[in-house]
Amino acid sequence: MTNGTPFETVTLTTLYRDRYLFQELLDEAKNIALKANEGKTVIYTSWGSEWRPFGLPRKKRLIESVILDEGIKSKIIVDVQDFLRSGNWYFKRGIPYRRGYLLYGPPGSGKTSFIQSLAGYLDYNICILNLSENNLTDDRLNHLMNNIPERSLLLLEDIDAAFNKRSQTSEKGFSSGVTFSGLLNALDGVASAEECITFMTTNHPEKLDPALLRPGRVDFKVLIDNASPYQIQQMFLKFYENETEKCELFLKRIQELNITKISTAQLQGLFVYNKRDPANAIKMVATLKHSL
Numbered sequence: 001m002t003n004g005t006p007f008e009t010v011t012l013t014t015l016y017r018d019r020y021l022f023q024e025l026l027d028e029a030k031n032i033a034l035k036a037n038e039g040k041t042v043i044y045t046s047w048g049s050e051w052r053p054f055g056l057p058r059k060k061r062l063i064e065s066v067i068l069d070e071g072i073k074s075k076i077i078v079d080v081q082d083f084l085r086s087g088n089w090y091f092k093r094g095i096p097y098r099r100g101y102l103l104y105g106p107p108g109s110g111k112t113s114f115i116q117s118l119a120g121y122l123d124y125n126i127c128i129l130n131l132s133e134n135n136l137t138d139d140r141l142n143h144l145m146n147n148i149p150e151r152s153l154l155l156l157e158d159i160d161a162a163f164n165k166r167s168q169t170s171e172k173g174f175s176s177g178v179t180f181s182g183l184l185n186a187l188d189g190v191a192s193a194e195e196c197i198t199f200m201t202t203n204h205p206e207k208l209d210p211a212l213l214r215p216g217r218v219d220f221k222v223l224i225d226n227a228s229p230y231q232i233q234q235m236f237l238k239f240y241e242n243e244t245e246k247c248e249l250f251l252k253r254i255q256e257l258n259i260t261k262i263s264t265a266q267l268q269g270l271f272v273y274n275k276r277d278p279a280n281a282i283k284m285v286a287t288l289k290h291s292l
């Protein structure tokens with residue numbers, strides 16, 4: 001089982017002279033499994049009250065491939081790395097060894113992509129939990145959060161969609177079985193010897209109950225906004241290497257058309273459409289105005 005709880009116990013014995021056999025077998029199996037996942041990120045999703053890998057492990061997303069505004073990536077990475085080095089500090093002070101991050105901002109700005117790339121960078125896996133899921137109850141949530149597989153980031157996406165000011169939303173005719181206080185209890189109650197890193201994302205931070213944003217639940221908030229001129233430039237040069245002049249023209253065109261809100265996902269769409277044709281991407285800038 002992925003959460004380490006024994007399901008069934010089988011006892012195997014060997015002769016004394018072969019006593020290292022099982023250890024060798026297990027070491028070999030572990031090495032094969034680790035090799036198979038090398039350079040990959042395992043995505044776990046909840047299955048009842050346990051975590052199961054969702055599909056095959058995915059190739060790590062390179063952290064360089066996600067372009068956030070200047071300094072944001074390093075700010076988060078430094079914070080996470082400092083947290084990961086501080087186990088003893090927390091332990092000595094009797095503080096639960098956990099840290100919560102909230103990435104908020106408009107759709108398509110790279111929140112999820114960044115968290116995936118960060119997991120790859122740290123050589124961690126990801127546990128994704130959808131709080132709006134029909135059959136998730138407070139008990140299951142609590143169990144899941146206390147049994148996160150080793151070296152995994154917990155990702156709670158679109159946190160505002162599950163709760164809205166302490167009353168559950170019931171859009172599309174169903175409502176989550178998790179209560180807001182159930183989530184708070186689960187976040188507070190994570191009692192793990194291992195570190196627990198939770199990432200939450202939302203497009204609507206204003207809808208979040210302040211109780212969720214309290215330190216200990218969310219310790220680090222960061223806005224991941226629409227593309228800044230710096231990001232537009234970096235995105236352009238990522239798709240069209242060395243095309244600095246055309247990049248200038250692209251930025252100029254955006255200014256002329258007074259386009260103030262473009263998501264990095266929209267930019268990606270435009271550049272993928274014009275894979276080898278930066279000049280055409282410049283011609284098509286106006287379409288960004290209407291592709292929100």
Ligand SMILES: Nc1ncnc2c1ncn2[C@@H]1O[C@H](COP(=O)(O)OP(=O)(O)OP(=O)(O)O)[C@@H](O)[C@H]1O
Binds near residue numbers: 066110111203
């Ligand atoms: N900053 C970025 N750098 C590189 N690629 C990006 C960036 N932002 C978005 N993308 C691309 O756009 C797509 C959507 O991005 P992603 O899902 O990470 O956005 P999001 O902010 O999590 O959106 P939502 O709030 O709707 O969940 C992905 O294919 C991703 O590669």
